[in-house]
Amino acid sequence: MHIPDGYIDLPLALLFGALAVVVLSVAAKRVNGEISDARAPLLGVVAASIFAAQMLDWPIPGGTSAHFVGGAFAAILLGPHLGALCVATVVTIQALVFGDGGLVVLGANVFNMAVVEVYVGYGIYRLLVPYGEFRAAFVAGWLGITAGALTAALQLGLSSAFQYQLLTTLSIMGVGHLVLGLIEGAITASVYRYLARARPDLRPNAAPEVSA
């Protein structure tokens, strides 16, 4: 889902870059001064684990690949604002150091993965958590990544490089990630359930200072 330079028209790239800056600035203000020294390393560990997990490309029969993106996972474990900053850190390092995703479109990539996936995933989780944490985490991961992919498809489909074929980009990206998102949901729910049982002190309700 990392869009390279040249795929999105410049005005769109600038618009979504500006939106990403605004949202992340608000997120930083919301959590500023609210994280204990004991929990500060958790942001680094979650970001690093998302980076490492994104390097694991799962080959899917039929010539498709999927990898964990982790937006909903970060949001559930850290709270949405810190989760957004966490994923933004990952996406930025991937672009600057590894050339994964363009530089001009960095803001758009951050918006898709660190804003849309994180906040949509967290919203779904909060909505469904009365029906069970595991189910809520699964659907959050599944639909969170699909929402991020649809936003990317919107940006691509409104750009000249894709000949403004919005329906094509929406259908390929949307359906593709709706299917691949099942893996994202499964990993999100499984890892969260393991952590919640092994270290209940890391759950968001155990650290309300980094929750919404």
Added chain:
Amino acid sequence: MALNRPDWLPRALAALLVLTLLAPVFGWAAGQVGYAEPLENAAETTGATEHATAIGTALFPDYGVPGLGGATGTFVSAVVGTALTLLLGAGIGHLLGADTDQRQ
């Protein structure tokens, strides 16, 4: 300035090491079967592939290291990227920490 190191940190770092060791394995497996993400499929369908450009030069392009073999380069990239992300993330967490303002 004494940092309060949580007791879960050593196990978390061990888990990160396992993930970095798995990176070359998954990279090899994916390379064997050939794969594409939906974004690449959409680009191919609409003829956008030729518009992709690379601005600037990445230090570790495509998660590899120039001059090193595929698996070794992938592993080095995984270690460097994981360590960078860990340090930057923890640094941001510390900057946003509750005690930072009080120490001033």
